[in-house]
Amino acid sequence: MIDAIDKPAIFISPDYVIEAVNKPYKDTYPVNIKLGFSTCYQVSHRNSKPCNECGETCPMQESKETEKVASAVHIHSTNEGQSYCDILMRPIFDGQGNLIGYLEILDKLAFASNTPSKGKLVGESDAFKAMLNKINRAAKSDIAVLLQGETGTGKELVSQALHSSSYRADKPFVVIECTGLTDTLFESELFGYEKGAFTGASSNKKGLVYAAEGGTLFFDEIGDVPLSMQVKLLRLFETQTYRPVGSTVVKKANFRLICASHKDIYALVQTGEFRQDLYYRIAGFPITLPALRERPTDIPLLAEHILRNLSDKKRLHKNAIKRLTHYAFPGNIRELKNIIEQAALLSNESVIGECDLPDTVLRTAPKKHAGLSKSSALVAKQPTLNMDENLILDAVTTLEKAEEFYLKKVCQHYSGSMEELAKALNVSVRTLYRKLQKADISIKTK
Ligand SMILES: Nc1ncnc2c1ncn2[C@@H]1O[C@H](COP(=O)(O)OP(=O)(O)OP(=O)(O)O)[C@@H](O)[C@H]1O
Numbered sequence: 229m230i231d232a233i234d235k236p237a238i239f240i241s242p243d244y245v246i247e248a249v250n251k252p253y254k255d256t257y258p259v260n261i262k263l264g265f266s267t268c269y270q271v272s273h274r275n276s277k278p279c280n281e282c283g284e285t286c287p288m289q290e291s292k293e294t295e296k297v298a299s300a301v302h303i304h305s306t307n308e309g310q311s312y313c314d315i316l317m318r319p320i321f322d323g324q325g326n327l328i329g330y331l332e333i334l335d336k337l338a339f340a341s342n343t344p345s346k347g348k349l350v351g352e353s354d355a356f357k358a359m360l361n362k363i364n365r366a367a368k369s370d371i372a373v374l375l376q377g378e379t380g381t382g383k384e385l386v387s388q389a390l391h392s393s394s395y396r397a398d399k400p401f402v403v404i405e406c407t408g409l410t411d412t413l414f415e416s417e418l419f420g421y422e423k424g425a426f427t428g429a430s431s432n433k434k435g436l437v438y439a440a441e442g443g444t445l446f447f448d449e450i451g452d453v454p455l456s457m458q459v460k461l462l463r464l465f466e467t468q469t470y471r472p473v474g475s476t477v478v479k480k481a482n483f484r485l486i487c488a489s490h491k492d493i494y495a496l497v498q499t500g501e502f503r504q505d506l507y508y509r510i511a512g513f514p515i516t517l518p519a520l521r522e523r524p525t526d527i528p529l530l531a532e533h534i535l536r537n538l539s540d541k542k543r544l545h546k547n548a549i550k551r552l553t554h555y556a557f558p559g560n561i562r563e564l565k566n567i568i569e570q571a572a573l574l575s576n577e578s579v580i581g582e583c584d585l586p587d588t589v590l591r592t593a594p595k596k597h598a599g600l601s602k603s604s605a606l607v608a609k610q611p612t613l614n615m616d617e618n619l620i621l622d623a624v625t626t627l628e629k630a631e632e633f634y635l636k637k638v639c640q641h642y643s644g645s646m647e648e649l650a651k652a653l654n655v656s657v658r659t660l661y662r663k664l665q666k667a668d669i670s671i672k673t674k
Pocket of ligand 1: 348349350377378379380381382383384386489490530561565621
């Protein structure tokens with residue numbers, strides 16, 4: 229069965245033992261596997277226990293609980309180092325409906341890395357992994373993707389990742405910067421023009437739609453397109469046809485559409501600044517990029533990634549890293565890049581200290597909770613738990629006890645629904661119920 233799958237795939241027994249491996253897997257992941265003996269967590273993660281017992285999500289565990297297909301983005305260890313992959317875990321049943329094992333299909337995410345790597349999306353936080361999962365799903369189809377996120381969160385880099393992992397990868401990737409373009413300039417840039425179409429049009433000129441033939445057209449800051457131009461874009465996106473300025477001939481276009489904006493486009497629809505029909509045309513698959521302050525655990529890795537690309541090899545002192553992780557980064561990764569580059573220039577030593585960081589970082593009070601995502605905002609609404617005050621640490625307690633203690637405290641004050649609480653705790657509703665039952669905790673929910 230797995231030999232019929234063209235992606236890397238393995239078949240695993242319910243107790244994590246690898247029973248079969250297909251050729252694409254062997255070609256992609258050069259690792260030693262003893263069929264019938266090696267477990268998935270030993271082979272892929274060099275762990276001695278299943279992933280969920282080592283602090284990672286385990287799609288098989290999730291699939292066991294739900295009896296449905298589960299997916300997760302994981303970092304896999306191979307003989308050639310670590311690499312990101314998007315995993316799909318499918319439970320397999322025999323003719324009588326008994327579970328016989330799991331089919332794991334892997335998609336290597338060549339555009340991302342958990343180590344400093346030039347030109348790749350770098351990160352390892354859960355928010356980052358969730359974004360990778362969406363990018364990979366969208367890349368495989370021709371659906372129109374809308375990337376939304378604050379300035380400097382990596383929208384352009386993500387659009388390149390979408391293109392490079394799509395079937396259009398060997399065709400052009402064309403960027404259209406929508407900010408500041410007048411109607412006439414926008415139209416002639418996009419569609420091209422015929423000789424004599426306007427004063428100065430001394431020869432025919434092909435437009436960017438033509439330049440993107442067969443590839444990807446990336447509209448950066450689509451929210452800045454004036455209403456008067458939006459109707460022309462709608463026609464182009466709906467019919468994949470256009471007419472160069474001054475021409476009567478309708479031309480056929482062939483491109484994959486990706487749009488980005490730091491503005492909330494749906495809010496612009498509500499205020500009448502953006503056409504609703506155009507919104508639905510561009511937002512086939514919306515992806516929200518997390519702000520850097522929503523993924524502070526990625527800051528040390530991103531800082532190292534930026535330092536590696538500088539000519540003089542310097543490193544950050546741990547106090548400087550601490551300072552950075554408390555800063556709110558309104559300009560996100562672009563701002564982090566500027567800060568590191570400035571600090572590297574200012575530092576006289578090979579180690580960049582706190583004092584080399586710009587005043588904006590040193591003077592601004594930590595803004596840890598600005599712009600929280602929905603789930604973290606939910607946690608932030610809960611009373612903060614000071615473990616030191618509440619837990620008498622006369623002896624170190626087990627993590628299991630600490631978890632029970634934390635759950636008890638959360639449930640005492642909690643007033644939302646089970647679904648919301650499970651989401652905020654990043655577990656499935658079933659897992660939450662199981663944990664509550666085990667710890668004998670009752671909860672009043674909506
Ligand atoms: N995950 C990441 N890993 C490494 N570098 C990143 C990552 N995300 C963004 N960057 C870098 O941060 C900078 C800003 O990224 P990018 O231009 O893609 O952001 P943007 O969201 O398109 O910004 P804007 O909205 O201002 O156009 C670039 O130098 C990019 O290479």
